[in-house]
Amino acid sequence: MLLRLILLMTIVFSALTCVARAEPKEILVLTWRGPTPAEEGFMNELDMLGVEANFEFFDANRDQDKLAGFLRENLDRLKKKDLIYTFGTTTALTTRNFDFEGVPHLFNIVTDPVAVGLAASLDAPGHGSTGAKMSLPADVILELTEQIHHYDKIAFLFDPREPNAVSEVDQLTAIARAKGKDAVQLRFTPDAAEKELQIAALAPQVEDADIVFLTSTSSFIANSHLLKEIIPHDKVSVSSSTAYMSEGVTVSFGTEYRERGVAAARVAAKILKDNMHPNDVPIDEITTEDATIFINKDSPAASKLHLEDAKNPIKYK
Template identity: 30%
Template sequence: MTVTLGFVGEAFSMNIAMVVWRGETIAEKGFVGELNRLGHHPAIDVFDAGQDRKQLAYILRQKLQPNLNQYDYVYTFGTTVSETVKTFLNGVRPQIFNIVADPLGSSLVDPKLMGTGNIIGVTNTVPADRQIANARTIMKFKSLAIPYNPREINSALIIGQLKTLGREQGFTVLPIRVRPDENLWQEDLKPVLEAQSVDAVYLPPDSFMISKADIVVPLLNNARVPTICAVAQFIKHGCLMGTVADYETLGKLAANIVDRLTKGESVSQIPLQFDPEPIFKVNQTLLKALDLAP
């Protein structure tokens, strides 16, 4: 489905193709609203893939490709859409991604988390130091396991950050390699489930672990292992606690990237954007069940 959005009564100042994975969310409403507030009043064509990779491919080939020259920017929602559109565009148009949990692992930013290849955007992941600071208001853990996919660059980065925080704050970090193989990953997770000496588990913005959130979180909960979760997908499936981004704020951040580009900044000058005031969520029922409630 394609829908054209705009600001009634105003001439359109730019044309944007908005490619989304599962319909418009509050993030897209925040994006459009902020662009209008900034005075841009864009014409926006919305292309909804409906959570279907074949439909996404059809949109790119049959809808976007023939009209690509008419768009000033391409907005993409989610990892699947953003990675696919990146390959499709090949840098021909500026791409602003949103709600991508692991932009580095998806090669959407450079190792310094700056824009690259005409692509920059917003992540829904909250930095590790904020996650740990909030989590330690609930429990003063001394050991923290982190299951991760060794093939993902972002995971190594997060482990390094956690180890640094551990040295500063007095807790140890135990990385657990989880191979991204349907026949092996649950076997790899067993040390986490059986480790009696680990106080808590940190579930990182690791694409493979996120894809298994509906299995991983219940397994850890059943094993009575407290969890600290880096993205909303884990919270959705019952994680004990996590600091998560507000989607409307993320949409506004994406709009401000467009504003900066219109004022002459290049993509490579703009860093990856984060929600500056994410929300700390605690599963109170699970907190009581784990005997952690004050």
């Protein structure tokens, strides 16, 4: 009896020792324009979920060639990672061009992963990738907009070089026109040499619209000070990203970057802890009910909004 008890204790101790000595997960974090609260939320939530991890970071500094060069030069080493996290659509699409031999790919802050070809569907993403979707569906964004501000003509400002922005603006334009709205697409490349000429041409077109929608565009965020030269301070402006609000955008719908990082971590835990294949893990999407209406408390245009008609939570920033 004593011998049996000793053997049982030895087995239990060995099992506990194996658990205690579990190797930390090795995670590559690829960012596009420096670290954001999304990565902070991602790492903190993984820790809260009991996922011990070592993180390697690389920032592309908005240079696709730089990112591709890093991945190409380190491909063999990166194939040993347990997970590759990417921020933004361009980073995710560039990463997808490389064969990491089965390393799961987790994307975050992507407006529409299905439209840009990152996923086959939200429920069954495929391609060895899954993640967290950034913005609400286009029809929901326009519905929320109409709740708080009546408009007949809407101008969509976007950077035609960014797949994320092109996908978003095409969907929004189609839905707005189906609703009987006068919808115009305005192209703006803020880091181009002739940006002053662009601004001069865009300003009257923006003035002619009842409302301006800014697509989720990294080049706009990096050059957000230029937006004030295009959009009048008393013009209602809308975006699906809260990143613009410090530069005067009136209202944003959705959630904070940090909260998307938390959502991405919960998706990652299903892969790293539950051993699920990324193809079988649905993409996390903000629900209409969970969406927050963020109001820029310093925007003169905020007084034009009919917030009493809003059905979603309101938060001032």
